[in-house]
Amino acid sequence: MSEFVFLVVTSVTIISALGVVxxxxxxxxxxxxxxxxxxxxxxYVFLWADFMTGIQLLVYVGGILTLIIFGIMxxxxxxxxxxxxxxxxxxxxSVVSLWLLIVLSLVISKTNWYSVSSSEPVSTVDKIxxxxxxxxxxxxxxxxxLLLGALIGAAILxxxxx
Amino acid sequence: MTVDWLYTTFSQLxxxxxxTDLLFxxxxxxxxxxxxxxxxxxxxVMVYAEMKISAFMQDRVGPMGQGxxxxxxxxxxxxxxxxxxxxxxxxxxxPEVADKPLFIxxxxxxxxxxxxxxxxxxxxxxxxxxxxxxxxxxIMAVGSLAVIGLILAGWSSNNKWSLYGGMRSxxxxxxxxIPAGLCVIVIIMLAGSLNMQDxxxxxxxxxxxxIIFSNPFSFVAFFVFFICIVAETNRGPFDISEAESELVGGxxxxxxxxxxxxxxxxxxxxxxxxAFVAATGFLGGWxxxxxDFMTGPLWGTFWMLGKVFSLLFVMIWFRWxxxxxxxxxxxxxxxxxxxxxxxxxxxxxxxxxILIG
Numbered sequence: 001m002s003e004f005v006f007l008v009v010t011s012v013t014i015i016s017a018l019g020v021v022x023x024x025x026x027x028x029x030x031x032x033x034x035x036x037x038x039x040x041x042x043x044y045v046f047l048w049a050d051f052m053t054g055i056q057l058l059v060y061v062g063g064i065l066t067l068i069i070f071g072i073m074x075x076x077x078x079x080x081x082x083x084x085x086x087x088x089x090x091x092x093x094s095v096v097s098l099w100l101l102i103v104l105s106l107v108i109s110k111t112n113w114y115s116v117s118s119s120e121p122v123s124t125v126d127k128i129x130x131x132x133x134x135x136x137x138x139x140x141x142x143x144x145x146l147l148l149g150a151l152i153g154a155a156i157l158x159x160x161x162x
Numbered sequence: 163m164t165v166d167w168l169y170t171t172f173s174q175l176x177x178x179x180x181x182t183d184l185l186f187x188x189x190x191x192x193x194x195x196x197x198x199x200x201x202x203x204x205x206x207v208m209v210y211a212e213m214k215i216s217a218f219m220q221d222r223v224g225p226m227g228q229g230x231x232x233x234x235x236x237x238x239x240x241x242x243x244x245x246x247x248x249x250x251x252x253x254x255x256x257p258e259v260a261d262k263p264l265f266i267x268x269x270x271x272x273x274x275x276x277x278x279x280x281x282x283x284x285x286x287x288x289x290x291x292x293x294x295x296x297x298x299x300x301i302m303a304v305g306s307l308a309v310i311g312l313i314l315a316g317w318s319s320n321n322k323w324s325l326y327g328g329m330r331s332x333x334x335x336x337x338x339x340i341p342a343g344l345c346v347i348v349i350i351m352l353a354g355s356l357n358m359q360d361x362x363x364x365x366x367x368x369x370x371x372x373i374i375f376s377n378p379f380s381f382v383a384f385f386v387f388f389i390c391i392v393a394e395t396n397r398g399p400f401d402i403s404e405a406e407s408e409l410v411g412g413x414x415x416x417x418x419x420x421x422x423x424x425x426x427x428x429x430x431x432x433x434x435x436x437a438f439v440a441a442t443g444f445l446g447g448w449x450x451x452x453x454d455f456m457t458g459p460l461w462g463t464f465w466m467l468g469k470v471f472s473l474l475f476v477m478i479w480f481r482w483x484x485x486x487x488x489x490x491x492x493x494x495x496x497x498x499x500x501x502x503x504x505x506x507x508x509x510x511x512x513x514x515x516i517l518i519g
Contacts (some may be wrong), residue, residue, distance in 0.1 A: 001183040054299045062306025123295040
């Protein structure tokens with residue numbers, strides 16, 4: 001059963017990701033991105049990363065995707081524009097990505113994976129919180145400074161006087 | 163009634179079924195069926211309650227005609243049955259200039275957001291579909307799915323009223339999610355867990371142990387949270403996204419029949435979910451207000467639903483007594499009043515927990 005659910009989740013992720021890059025209307029790409037992000041949240045569930053699933057839904061679906069759709073809607077006439085998803089470099093691009101695919105599959109199959117045989121973790125929230133407040137405190141504070149800077153920058157840009 | 167419990171019960175009951183996948187599927191689909199019927203029943207009851215309560219508040223009589231003793235019945239008790247029949251029989255129209263796939267998809271996205279929110283809602287000490295570790299956080303996260311549905315409905319209708327309604331509701335929900343989330347942090351700080359049942363167990367032992375009464379800051383946080391969730395569910399006085407007097411019907415102007423009723427089913431379901439979160443987080447969930455008075459699973463359901471429907475009654479009360487806010491007033495309240503208050507609340511709860519305990 002879980003294999004079947006996994007297959008469904010991964011195929012939703014991949015098919016909707018193809019929709020993001022192949023559809024020729026920006027709003028359809030954004031909606032496909034919704035299903036891609038949902039699929040990735042599903043993959044986190046399979047990795048027992050419960051907190052990451054919540055963050056994925058809250059930040060990407062609730063925040064970033066909403067802002068993307070908001071931006072598309074506020075842009076005048078963008079809905080009627082047909083995007084061209086093809087260009088001159090398609091041949092080179094496909095060769096490069098095929099090469100990347102071969103290299104990655106070789107690496108994945110040849111690596112002697114280190115497997116941990118522990119039981120499923122009960123909750124990841126406590127550990128993430130403790131690590132953020134001790135080991136990664138500097139990075140955590142750095143991110144909050146960065147976000148504060150972005151917030152002030154957005155407020156200044158949106159002001160009428162400038 | 164977690165899925166695991168259903169699974170073990172089914173495997174004992176239907177021991178002749180060898181296929182464990184089938185049993186798993188059964189135990190996963192049954193709660194979904196119950197949730198959908200709960201949503202429908204809730205919408206029917208709430209529509210009737212809303213009509214009657216608004217009528218009494220405005221000194222009218224409300225629906226009277228339908229019911230036993232047709233055209234002589236006093237309460238119009240069958241009105242909520244007549245309404246869905248009317249809605250289901252209406253013609254389903256899709257505007258010619260609408261973006262057809264997105265127009266059809268939008269109600270489904272909102273409905274999906276409402277259904278999956280219920281998975282982590284506790285009804286009493288045993289009945290919760292999935293007792294997630296991140297329960298309260300999960301409900302806040304999937305609640306944001308409704309925004310995308312609303313924007314899509316507004317945009318795909320290709321109608322200026324719908325577009326305005328969709329954009330207003332998006333701005334409103336995104337803004338009010340911030341103070342609501344900050345108030346949830348107060349709950350998490352006190353309870354020390356994201357799990358819904360753990361939060362309720364933390365508040366055991368009578369009314370005075372509830373988070374709302376645990377210190378002055380959490381008392382304020384409850385009211386901020388409640389006003390924010392009313393705004394998040396697009397209810398009056400915050401219903402600028404469907405303001406009839408300016409926007410015809412807002413994001414659902416072009417919808418009719420069943421698709422339209424899906425929007426309202428989801429709106430009432432979302433009200434129910436956020437009321438459950440407020441009751442769980444601040445009002446002790448299924449705990450009795452008096453220590454050992456009327457406890458047990460059935461009484462637990464009674465207390466939980468009692469708290470939830472009292473909150474829903476207050477929501478209806480809000481809607482029919484306050485005038486609708488303007489857009490700028492709405493944003494002013496959110497960004498300049500509620501967010502500073504919630505930040506002070508977090509700080510205050512932290513200090514209070516360290517100094518007084």
